Amino acid sequence: MAIQMRRGKYELLDPSKLMPGEWAIVLESDPNGTGGRSLYMCFSPGVVKRIATVEDMATIIANAEPEVSANIMKIATDTNAAITDAENKRVAAENSRVSAESARETKQASNNSAQASNNSAQSSNNSKQTANNSSQSSNNTAQAKNNADQAQNNAAAKGMTFSVLSSSQYAKTTDNTHNKPTITGKTGVMYLTPRISGATDDDKYDQWMYLNSAWELMGETGSHVDPVTTSDIDSITSGTSVTADRYLNATGLTYWWAKAKSALSSVFAAKSHTHTESQVTNLSTDLSNLSSRASSLESRATSLETNVTSLKKSIPVYYYSSAPTESTVKSEHTTPCLVVVKGGATYLVE
Structure with a gap:
């Protein structure tokens, strides 16, 4: 089949009348072609594509360059403006952050100062409490001594x-x-x-x-059997050996315990934690030994009481x-x- 081609002016080009595979050559007046000349290919009636030559491409590029350049410049200008705006916002945000950090540091310094004052006040209160506790302990010891002396005086007066x-x-x-x-x-x-x-x-x-x-x-x-005196207890707790045939009654024991607590408080640390029974090695054995010792002490106390009663009777x-x-x-x-x-x-x- 021979290749068909049509030719003529651009005004006479009717794509709907072209046959598939048919060329249409515009000889003049085509506004899209170089010098008004152009070439079209029909793929189906009404569907055609313009074929561009190297010269056409150069012309198209040359014609598009001002618009493309303008678009590129606009994009560059907008981009620079956006960068400048973002930088200004970043600087403003940084300034706000620095200001906030400065305010935070000032607040922290104020809090630290207040905490230091509180710690100092607490330390002062603790010192006062320690002094009060020491004074109270001394008062308790003195009161126990007075009670013991009074009890002995009462016993002597009877x-x-x-x-x-x-x-x-x-x-x-x-x-x-x-x-x-x-x-x-x-x-x-x-x-x-x-x-x-x-x-x-x-x-x-x-x-x-x-x-x-x-x-x-x-x-x-x-x-005749007399009770242990508070002077005896004072001497014993101060390390002096006392030799006498006297017994320790409940009043004397109360005074001794007051003295002992005062002395032991500086030797043993306060309890800071506890252990369960399973965490203590040989606890059952130790408890059994303590129970045996307690029974032995109880027997000795009973024997002593019997001896004192016997002495009183004789x-x-x-x-x-x-x-x-x-x-x-x-x-x-x-x-x-x-x-x-x-x-x-x-x-x-x-």
């Missing part, structure tokens, strides 16, 4: 009284060895009944005391119708005893 019973106030024991009181006694009173056997001018009576709602016959020999009492001289008492009594003067005082012979 002199034992005696009562000689009449025949209607006692009866013989079942073994006929003593005359036992039949009345209800009072605490702190020693009741005297005539001895059935072995009575002498200096020892006519049995001595009875009413203890725990029952009559207790006092013995014939023994020694102090004999001798009676005089008139006050004897000191030399007479010492010559007649070589063991500890109580000397009672009729209508007069009572003396302890040691």
